[in-house]
Amino acid sequence: MAAETVEALTSALGALRESVSDLRFGLDLPGADEARQARADLLAQLENYVLPRVRTNTAPALIVIAGSTGAGKSTLVNSLAERNISRTGVRRPTTGTPILACHPDDRKWFTEGELLSGLERLERPSPESGMDSLVVVATEKLPQGVALLDTPDIDSVVEEHHEIAHRMLDAADLWIFVTTAARYADAPAWSLLRLAKERGARLAIVLSRVQPRSADVVLKHFVRMLTEYGLGDIDRFVIHEAPVSDGRLPDSEVTDLRLWLAELSVDESRRAQAVHETLNGVLNSFRTRVPALARHLEGQVAFRGELRSDVEAAYLGALAEIDKASKNGSLLHGEVLARWQDFAGSGDLMRSLQFRKGGKAAGQTPERVLAFKAAIRTGLESVIVAAANRAAEEVVARWRHRSELGVKLAEGLDSPSDNLLRHAGRAIASWQDHLNELVRTEGVTKRSVSKLVSFDPDALSLIFTVAMFSGGDGSGVPHRLVNALLGAESLRGIGAKALSDLRARIGMLFDEESMRYVHALDSAGIPDESVATRLYQAAYNLEVAR
Ligand SMILES: Nc1nc2c(ncn2[C@@H]2O[C@H](COP(=O)(O)OP(=O)(O)OP(=O)(O)O)[C@@H](O)[C@H]2O)c(=O)[nH]1
Ligand SMILES: [Mg+2]
The missing domain is CATH 3.40.50.300 (P-loop containing nucleotide triphosphate hydrolases)
Incomplete structure (x- = not known):
């Protein structure tokens, strides 16, 4: 072989060796064992025979x-x-x-x-x-x-x-x-x-x-x-x-x-010919052996992609579930509803909206308001946890349905993470603070109204929350009240901002949840598609160098 052929071959083979050695078949899909064996054989042959043989053909x-x-x-x-x-x-x-x-x-x-x-x-x-x-x-x-x-x-x-x-x-x-x-x-x-x-x-x-x-x-x-x-x-x-x-x-x-x-x-030339024939045969075999490895890798990458899309679909579904609940009034039930009635029925609602007397603002946030606020928080928390629960079950069910392997990968992941409730609580509390802030800064009370009444922002943002989540045609008491105090435009503007903020916070919680599945997939050890591309490229470059 001419010196430059040897050089070109050596470098092409070196690149091939590298991309084969980067290969991992982490998922136990059908054919994975064979692919692992084929990879090991190929690597060993490159190192033990092909590279040394190309470098020293005498x-x-x-x-x-x-x-x-x-x-x-x-x-x-x-x-x-x-x-x-x-x-x-x-x-x-x-x-x-x-x-x-x-x-x-x-x-x-x-x-x-x-x-x-x-x-x-x-x-x-x-x-x-x-x-x-x-x-x-x-x-x-x-x-x-x-x-x-x-x-x-x-x-x-x-x-x-x-x-x-x-x-x-x-x-x-x-x-x-x-x-x-x-x-x-x-x-x-x-x-x-x-x-x-x-x-x-x-x-x-x-x-x-x-x-x-x-x-x-x-x-x-x-x-x-x-x-x-x-x-x-x-x-x-x-x-x-x-x-x-x-x-x-x-x-x-x-x-x-x-x-x-x-x-x-x-007969040196006869020997060289024999040596060459075998080397050539091995190099020829790479034409099918290397793409076969690349194909198996692509299969693994595609399978991982499918499992990932299962996770995405499940958590998108969970988010949609919450969207729906925030629109159809189902967020306001049980404890939340009872607290609202308690709050609205007692004099607290009215007391939180005090008529101005010489410009004096409302007094301290009453006990009932705080209890109501906490009820809204726990209500939202439980909706989030329930949706996350269903999402986790769905991911596991989808994975199981795909293959035996899915069962193994999903081990221990069929319920929400232990942190979810705590994190959800924190997210909702800070969302409530954010809403307060929105109501305080953007909820400019109508001129005509502000002359007459002042209000406790905490209480108002609660009424606002109820108005937002009560669904229906906006004819309920909270709706009318907020409308009267802030005007329809304010209500819509703040409502949209508050909802999208809430959605983003819950989205983040769900991202965190879904990362657990992504980690499980990542730790299985599959290189990305680029490794397959590099393999094809390396096989092609080898042909060019020959
Ligand atoms: N009669 C006869 N016996 C043979 C011949 N070749 C090998 N044997 C005997 O067959 C047995 C096995 O021979 P080995 O040379 O050890 O066989 P091997 O192929 O090296 O076997 P492994 O090392 O187990 O793979 C020995 O007892 C040999 O003496 C032969 O041509 N004729
Ligand atoms: Mg023997």
């Missing part, structure tokens, strides 16, 4: 030996390396840590290079080594420029092994797939072959333990299967059933493979 080729447990992978590696570097055995599975064998001159590249850099390098396998280790063994018996990597199996009961094997394959320049005459038709074998094909990986197959008697038939059948699968022209090696001694096959059985390795070793 590096030795890594040949990963994969297959079912007991297929004879370790036996094959030992035979080629002419040394028992990997334990073989009758116990299934045997290999748990990947073991890499290479020529001493290539050792440095594999111990110090970036390839599979997340794995701890070991000189020999130990019982504790596993997932995060890689044993690197140097041997003169392997030709320079080609390294063999013996992997854990792809199908034993130990699932961790399958994961390690796939990680290793993700970092491979060539795949050697080992299977036996008895098991080549099994499902795990074909799912691995399908993966190799999907990835466009350079692949060779070893069919082992082939009985000389049945060799022709077995081989024919196997080749037919491969051909039907579109893998008819890949390199194939046959190992006949032969006694294994000291963990190795007779030398004659691995001659072909040894030659193949030697050819790769000396």
Whole structure:
């Protein structure tokens, strides 16, 4: 690759890695686990293989030996390396840590290079080594420029092994797939072959333990299967059933493979081509793998959007409910109504509107006025709490209806917050103060009236409140009274201001309530749409750089 291609590719891949690493799939929607796994695989492959491989394309080729447990992978590696570097055995599975064998001159590249850099390098396998280790063994018996990597199996009961094997394959320049005459038709074998094909990986197959008697038939059948699968022209090696001694096959059985390795070793352009093919295949696979991740993210973002709109709808509904109550008179019932009648029926109403005697204003706010004011406050509070209660129930019901996941997210949120009543009380009290202020400053009494009476602003603003909330056609006593004192225009102006102020205060309370749901969604951990856009962009830029 030309230097500037390498540079462009490296920077495009770096950007891709960053946007993949920023991805989070916080919501357990269908397919989320697969998406998380796909993200982890992609990230690991970028870091363990693609980036190092692009930066250093002169590096030795890594040949990963994969297959079912007991297929004879370790036996094959030992035979080629002419040394028992990997334990073989009758116990299934045997290999748990990947073991890499290479020529001493290539050792440095594999111990110090970036390839599979997340794995701890070991000189020999130990019982504790596993997932995060890689044993690197140097041997003169392997030709320079080609390294063999013996992997854990792809199908034993130990699932961790399958994961390690796939990680290793993700970092491979060539795949050697080992299977036996008895098991080549099994499902795990074909799912691995399908993966190799999907990835466009350079692949060779070893069919082992082939009985000389049945060799022709077995081989024919196997080749037919491969051909039907579109893998008819890949390199194939046959190992006949032969006694294994000291963990190795007779030398004659691995001659072909040894030659193949030697050819790769000396023919640099062939090796480079093989390496390139696999790298290209992986880069091609990004064309579908990256958009698939972006789509899943978009699904999560959209789902979050739906849940958010559920919250908005519920609290808008609650606000509308209060609007309605403030217009149809239903705010004035029970205690509020009783207090009003008490206040209006006693002489207090009249006393609060004192006829001026030599310009003297009204006296102290009477007890009944204060009780009435408190009743209005608690009345409003209870309306707010009831509406918030219904909103909370509605959000939870809507979320539940959407998915199982909604049930989990809504946990503990099916009633208003503990603070609501306190906050509502405070909001209403300050609204009442505000109304007092409005009545005092803007409720300029009619000239004709002010000559005759003065009034207690507290009492007047209460009468005003009742007039505002009593609904109907404005023919009630409070209405007529306020009208007479302040004039219709004042009543309308102050009324509109007071209502919109009240609405804003309640709106704020409901915003606070709905934030609890937004927090629940936010803490689920979903990046916003821009991350998906960046992913698409990164995939596109990568294509441009190639
Ligand atoms: N007869 C015969 N036995 C073999 C052959 N290849 C492997 N074996 C035996 O089969 C058993 C399994 O071989 P391994 O090389 O450990 O198999 P593996 O693929 O590395 O298995 P895992 O590490 O579990 O994935 C051992 O007992 C080997 O001696 C072969 O070609 N012929
Ligand atoms: Mg093994």
